[in-house]
């Protein structure tokens with residue numbers, strides 16, 4: 001039963017404090033999940049929340065919350081890169097805060113049928129939205145060099161070539177259908193070492209990020225958020241690994257408009273900054289939070305405030 005799964009929101013107090021919630025304002029929870037942030041926002045202030053999640057199962061939790069906050073809560077199923085479109089549909093133009101809590105939710109990890117977990121043996125799926133090719137279909141088609149690059153770039157895995165080679169070899173013998181099969185193929189390709197971290201961790205992370213196009217989504221989601229924020233509106237982003245954190249950091253610097261920091265985006269002329277960075281260094285979870293919730297251990301929160309200058313990325317489409 002998905003309703004029984006619990007997700008402990010990471011850095012919740014810090015996020016709520018960062019948003020400095022004000023009465024009747026609108027906040028966007030770009031990664032609703034089980035609604036931990038949304039619930040805290042709605043119960044802390046008489047404001048509105050527009051929540052987004054691409055996972056169809058998030059709607060179950062959204063429907064529950066809608067019963068308590070029918071006039072202050074709106075849920076949109078879809079990608080956060082489309083948040084501008086969703087707000088247009090709701091005729092909302094002045095947003096006081098946008099929060100992203102990146103990565104996967106507890107049900108995505110803990111329900112084996114979602115196929116994200118190397119700890120549970122489920123179908124090799126890994127799709128957040130349950131649309132598009134599954135991880136199994138992807139691994140049936142991908143070329144060895146491409147796979148090795150994905151595992152290296154998105155998983156930071158130095159044994160990427162060996163892993164890709166073993167996957168391609170094993171798929172020629174048997175279909176790779178389950179997370180358990182894939183985890184063992186990865187583990188068997190890497191020299192054994194004494195580590196608390198499972199040897200399959202980085203490869204699973206890389207395939208998940210690739211399959212869900214998470215980095216492009218993040219770049220586009222941040223741009224969409226900057227465009228919809230009103231002056232003095234807050235952008236708060238919780239990330240869980242270094243690639244994501246680097247994208248957030250570079251994005252913030254880019255909005256200072258004195259640096260060009262993404263190779264995917266064109267150079268911009270020097271102008272007035274559209275964001276003021278409020279966290280020189282990211283905020284990390286306390287030792288107490290890590291003790292209560294192990295999943296928080298790699299979290300980083302970065303916060304920025306929208307200035308009165310025009311958007312770095314032009315008008316809202």
Ligand SMILES: C[S@@+](CC[C@H](N)C(=O)[O-])C[C@H]1O[C@@H](n2cnc3c(N)ncnc32)[C@H](O)[C@@H]1O
Nearest residue numbers: 009031033034035036037053054079080101217
């Ligand atoms: C870490 S969970 C969020 C948990 C939430 N803050 C809570 O307290 O319950 C991340 C969620 O973001 C969603 N997500 C990830 N990338 C997304 C994207 N590009 N667009 C929309 N939702 C996304 C995932 O489906 C997942 O439910």
